[in-house]
Amino acid sequence: MSAPPQLPELVIRALRMSLERGYVQASRSETGRLLATLAATRTGTIAECGTGCGVGAAWLRTGAPKQTRVITAELDPELAHGVMDMFAHDDIDVMHADWTSLAEHAPFSLLFLDAGSAKGAPREDIIELVEEGGMIVLDDFTPCPSWPPLDQGRVDRVRQEWLSDERFVSVDVMVAEDTSVIIAVRR
Template sequence: MLNDQQVNLPAHYLSIKEASAKISFSMPSDLQTGCLLRTLVAAKPNGTYLELGTGTGLSLAWMVEGMTAQSTLITIDTSETYQAVAKVYFGKDKRVQFVSEDAANWITANRHKKFDLVFADAWPGKYELLNETLNMLNTGGLYIIDDMLPQPNWPAGHEKHVERLIKQIEANASLQITKLNWSTGIVIVTKNGILL
């Protein structure tokens, strides 16, 4: 079984990828991460989802395809230029709410909100305000991060941030963790209680 054979791409994916290339967006999640997101979103029917880091909507395309009619998704990015691409394809989907602001500010102001799944693909919610973001998970909710294996676009010294993040997650007794040496390096976390 080969990971990238016979992948059913979500609607608009190729168009978004083409539009991303035109504006030199160079931080897309890969196909394996996308397939996993679609499956995990589908495992939480009628759920509430949070995406930290819309980018141009490539990951969003996978997540939307896994959603049911009663699902809702909030996607956040600081770049209106990148989000504008995603809005072309998902701006009329009433299940999707776009937020254009610093995710750290949004997390701080919305700590009371609860989600069944969080895909943290931005600095805030991942390397910053981690516990605050994990506290937004419902019990049994899923927290997903990618790019935990070395990437060509990592800045110098970034591996130290990754190591610190993994240790912080592992030290939390209220979490169940699976680390996958697959795709770009995926970590899936589920919450089994209130954070200490």
């Protein structure tokens, strides 16, 4: 088997910031590669809820066409300003704000829900943020072969509801042995 492709420079920078700050919530590379691949199909504006140290935004920027805007919102002021400085010349717009403030820049062609409150938000609110054919991505699910999906012995309601909502065409993609990602495309 050949070696996995090298990490993009932007991603390395963001991972370095995560390491320096002891930040352990950064997106994993398997998820990042999926984000970059999806972003490569997107025009318009891509948004991320919960910037962290910028790893997800770095993958999105790396994959997206040059003309596609990438915007990300982070509630924690130190993280938001740290990432703003880090990406000052990289065409990634970082907001220090609650993710709900992203609405002023909607509709999005891809929306990555990576803050707990965004993942649990009513789908009625989320659907308004994406254009028709737009994608919503949610990560960090535990792979499960059964239906309804279980997590630690209980029905995983968030996943069940996203996968059953008729307004979306959706799929649960196992990106690694221990993690899966939902991609939901607005019909």
